[in-house]
Amino acid sequence: MNELVTGDAVVLGLQPARLPSRALAIVIDLAVVLTAFMLISIGLAVAAVSMDEAAGAAIAVAAFLLVLVGGPIAVETLTHGRSLGKLACGLRVVRDDGGPIRFRHALVRGAMGMVEILGTFGVVACVSSLVSARGRRLGDVFAGTLVVRERLPAGRASAVPPPPPWLVGRFAQLDLSAVPDELWLAVRQYLTRMHQLDGAVGWSIAERLSADLVACTGTPAPQGVPAAAYLAAVVNERQTRDVHRVVASAGHGAPVYRPADVSAREGHRPEALRTEAQSTPTNAFGPVGSPSAPAGPLHPSESTAPADPDGTAAAPARPAGPKGFAPPA
Template sequence: MSALVTGDAVVLGLQSARLPSRALALVIDLVVVWTAYLLVSIGLAVATASLDEAAGTAVAIASFLLVLVGAPIAVETLSHGRSLGKLACGLRVVRDDGGPIRFRHALVRGAMGVVEILMSFGVIACIASLVSARGRRIGDVFAGTLVVRERMPAGRAMVVVPPPPPWLVGRFTELDLSGVPDDLWLAIRQYLTRMRQLDPAVSWSMAQRLAGDLAACTGAPAPERVPPAAYLAAVVNERQARDARKAFGAAAGVGGGSQGRVVPGVAVTGDVALGRVTPGAFGPGGAVPGGVALEVADPQVAPVRDGAPGAGTPPVTGFAPPA
């Protein structure tokens, strides 16, 4: 599902990094880390000259693990997937669902990197990246991560996940999201960032299918009077809020959850605010057939335009754009 294909034969996917850019970023990182390792080794050799051979060996092994293995893991964790080389090349490590990586992802990548980069001089990593459809090395496969292009060429607009309507923020705080697979999260993110580019009927159909898959994974049915696209946006926002609270503490929030806050017009992917979207991101031409997007005083109930799905009943056919 990570390569979601629309009815218009448009593939919605992340722009994965290719081998040349990844290799250049790796060379920069290796130059920096090996320079640091040599300086640390020289300093330790002078400081421990009076120690016996066993103690000197232990210090050498510790410096190797801390500088060549531990330092890259710490940098990727604290920067959420951007080492110095990746920052210079406009790359970033993300989860398979497009979210920011955590310590466990960086740990697995770093541990596998000892074998496929340091011990094999990068040969194993290059071969794995060449045979992978998305350019992933073995560490990425085991960690469930992907290296993507963070900077796009000039003239290409950055796609962002639109925020949910304010009246849905915090509504899904009790929803169990542990059973939702990463490929479904990725498909939902990709749909939300590009739904305004799709034909309204195709967009509505895709939203209904993804909402059904999400409801099946959570074990709770989707709200009857909430449009499927709004439901998807609100659940993604809730997950982002939970990730932010785990990473930055209980006071953090990404516009969702009981402790989150609404950031009008700001679209957030993972924990990083990437930019702003035009108010009415779920408006005409979006996920509602016929371009129906009603702004009502009471968002729980809205009239239905003639000809729209569910005519003759009071369920919501659109939702108010973020104000």
């Protein structure tokens, strides 16, 4: 599978464009450029009737360079890789790391395009695009660019189901650095489609993915936790860490936003209540019991003295005055 990977080992979800779509975009661009070149040439020929032959040849060469070479370079620079043909076909030119191109990238692509497209009638460009794993022509190779598809087939995106509330946060100490991206993708695809699978088939897939995840992390799964719930909880933990990492790198003291299921679980409770809730004994399926209510009075006005139905009990002593004398009853 041809994946676009940045220098930070981040896999981008971009699909390289193939030869048919690129060829159609080039044909559209050439038709527009040649039409503009013919109109400009006719106008210049009419204006240069009174000039000598050398001046007319110089004007023709200048028009050729400005329109057929400078035009596509200027358009790709100003639109960040989207010419008219690429816009019609849903394509865009990007750098190897997925970023927008600049003038130097468009200049190298345009200069090489004169040789491999205009000079050889597109033969060299077609051969290099067929040989390349990402469909790149020589201009893309020298410029460090790639033509990708912007418009992908519309599909119904399915979100990863959240884990059970009693599993959220239980894998905060789990080492996920050794888990490969292919395994994360397989786990995500399973979680989004597990309700469409047969029960026995889904259970076997979950067990296999859970065993692979345990082998990568080196920590066994908790006893009594279903494999699907374990996978959902670990994926949720990874998403939480990704959010923390992004906010911390962007942030300068910015508040850390957590996924909705974690916030709903904690309910934005005070820190003391969170500490008390975390100290509650748990088993494999969640908290056991609930913390007992405090034995003391909840308000200073509440009294803990025993009831006196006869009214014969002595009244509580009043506080002494400023000079040690008790105030009158």
